[in-house]
Amino acid sequence: MKTLTTPATPAPLRDVALLVARLGLGVVLLTHGLDKLDQGFGTTADGFAAMGIPAPEAAAAYALVAEIGGGALLIAGLLTPVAGLLVVGQMAGAFWFVHRGTEVMAAAGGWELVGVIGFLALVLAATGAGRISLDALIERRTPATA
Template sequence: MKSLLGNHAPASAQDAVLLLARVLLGVVLVSHGWQKVVTNGFGGTADGFDMMGIPAPYAAAVFAGLVELVGGALLLLGLITQVVGVLVAANMAGAFWFAHRGTEVMASEGGWELVGVIGLAGLVFAAVGPGRLSLDHALSGRQQVGEPVLSKEAREPARA
């Protein structure tokens, strides 16, 4: 990530920003997922989806609720972040297409701004990963961002 002056931002600053963004997105997703899974239940969420014309409303409620609740928790931990990012983006694409397409921008008017920002954030994490302050990084055994998981010797075939 380059600063306005053309210098590379310190990795620690990048990691801190990714951590903050991941935690914020995770909290938002867990909150929305909790509402779908626990507060309204899958049946209540499916009823709401049905009124919006979402096809297969019960399956959509289960998918959306679990992606948001479980995916949000995984983002908080920084675990399988890139997979979760793809699922979040897909979930928000569906929310846009079936519930917010053709509406105003502002969420207060039923618009798409929230699903757009959440979907884009999911794509960002799918593309760049969680940063070094994550379980993904801790479990990978990498010492620095961009360092291969396997050493050069381990990647080269053995010679007889």
């Protein structure tokens, strides 16, 4: 029996919710990544160095891959668990090296934004993209193997 604590969400509604979550998160990530790219790789790496992030060039490269690549993959619903984990890794690094020890609110330099992005990326990595995705299309067209 379904109750208020165990909702009976119809599969189509779940798939639409996953699509909206992927699109929203993907657009936020892609926008942030393209902004970093527009500022220039060196400027991004210098900014990371100023924040005390170790290996700032490697961190900047990872951020660009996670934000642009991960964002695009999430929008398409392609390799969603991989894209989600890329983003989780980036947000964990942002929390650890930049926001650890701060308060929650982003307006005060806190970890609110990286937390929400990381938590949502983790949910998408764990649940997958849903049926409205390239992942689902590929799965439907791939013959089953024993």
